[in-house]
Amino acid sequence: MASDDRAFDFLRVNDRPEKPRERGITEIRGPYYDPMGPRELRDILETMGRYVDIYKFSGGSFALMPESAVRELVDVCHEFDVLVSTGGFVEHVLVRDNDRVEDYVAEAAELGFDIVEISSEFLAIDADDLVALTELVQEHGLKAKPEINVQFGAGGASSVEELASEGTVDPASAVAEARRHLDAGAYKIMVESEGITERVSDWRTDVAFAIADELGVENCVFEAADPAVFEWYVKQFGPNVNLFVDHSQIVECECMRSGLWGKKSSWGRIASYDPS
Numbered sequence: 088m089a090s091d092d093r094a095f096d097f098l099r100v101n102d103r104p105e106k107p108r109e110r111g112i113t114e115i116r117g118p119y120y121d122p123m124g125p126r127e128l129r130d131i132l133e134t135m136g137r138y139v140d141i142y143k144f145s146g147g148s149f150a151l152m153p154e155s156a157v158r159e160l161v162d163v164c165h166e167f168d169v170l171v172s173t174g175g176f177v178e179h180v181l182v183r184d185n186d187r188v189e190d191y192v193a194e195a196a197e198l199g200f201d202i203v204e205i206s207s208e209f210l211a212i213d214a215d216d217l218v219a220l221t222e223l224v225q226e227h228g229l230k231a232k233p234e235i236n237v238q239f240g241a242g243g244a245s246s247v248e249e250l251a252s253e254g255t256v257d258p259a260s261a262v263a264e265a266r267r268h269l270d271a272g273a274y275k276i277m278v279e280s281e282g283i284t285e286r287v288s289d290w291r292t293d294v295a296f297a298i299a300d301e302l303g304v305e306n307c308v309f310e311a312a313d314p315a316v317f318e319w320y321v322k323q324f325g326p327n328v329n330l331f332v333d334h335s336q337i338v339e340c341e342c343m344r345s346g347l348w349g350k351k352s353s354w355g356r357i358a359s360y361d362p363s
Contacts, residue, residue: 100345101326101359103138106168110305111327111344112140112275114172115334117160118152119145123334125159131334136167138341141202141308143331147176154198161199171199175206175234175277177220182210189223196227204277205268206234214264221271230274232308235261237294238282256282258294262301269306275329276302280310284319292319304328314339318353326357 103111115131117123132139142164149157164171173195180191195203203224207217217233224231237256265276278298283291299307308329311317317340320328326344342348346357 098347100347101357102361103344103359104327106137106140108140110329112308112329113138113337113340113344114141114143114308114329114331115139115337116332117142117144117334118148119174120333123160124156125163128160128163131337132163132167132169135337135341136169138344139167139169139337141170141172141331143172143174143204144176145174147174147179149173149198150176157198165199170201170230172202172204172232173200175204175208177203178206178209181212188220192224192227192229196229200229202230202232202274204232204234206236206277206279208234208236208238208279208281214267217264218267218271221268221273225272231268231272232274232277233265233268234277234279235265235298236279236282237261237291238279238286258297262298265298265302265306269302275308276306277331278307278309280312280316284316285310285312290319292323295320296323299324311340314350318343318350321357322353326359 117128128142142160161171177188177191180188184191192203205217205220205224221231221233237258268276278295281287283294295309304324308331309320310331311320312333314336317330317332317336320330321343326346330340332340339348343353343357346355346359349355349357
C-alpha cells in the first residue's frame, strides 16, 4: 500500500521503511493459541499488511493441518509481501526424527516457506551443529533465523519457578553463538523473551541491551510477548526496532511505532527523523 493510500494521509506518522525492510520488522504469530484460516489472515493483511513482515507458524501447527490449508496461508502471505516462517519446530525434528532434518527443510521450501527458525531452548546441542543447520537452510534457498536465549527450557509453558530452577545461560555465550550464525549468513537473530522479559521475577533489561549492543539492534528480532514489553523496546530502541508480537497485537504495536498512540510514558514521545 503506497503512503498516499492511507486514510487521513495528511496526519503525520513516524517514518517507516517500506517493504522489504531490514529494520522496523514486525513478525506476527499465526496458528498456535487458536487456529487461523485464510479468511482471518486475509482480514488482518488487507487492513494492516503494510506493517507485517513475517508470519510465523508456532508449535509445529503446520504439521497438523491439511497441506492445502498450509499452502493457502502461505499464498495469502506472499500476496501481501509477507515472509512465512516455520517457527522453532526444528527442535522437535532433531529429537524425534533426527534423520529427517533435511527432509523437513526441503518440505518447508517445497511448501513455499521463506524462513526456517533454528531454536534450541530445550536441547543440549553443540553450537557447531546449530551453525550447520543455518548453512543447511540456506543451501535449500531459505533464510535461516536462529534463536538465542538466556534461559534453558524457554519457549514452552514452564512456570517461573521451574525455569528459575534450571538456571540461566551466560548472555556472552548466546551472543557468541549468534555471531557465528550471522557470519554463516543468517538472516536475523530471534531473541527469546523468556529469561529476559517473560517468566522472570524481574525483567533482565541489561541482557536485552547487551545483545542489542553486541549484535547490532538491526540484526535482532526481539520477542515482545505483551504490550508492556513492545512498548519498552520501542521506548529504548526507537520505532524501527524489530519485534515479534501476537497477531492480535499488530494494531496496538503499529499505532505505538507510528506515534499515533501510546501509554502514559510513551504517548507523544515516539519519534523518527528523515534527513531527506
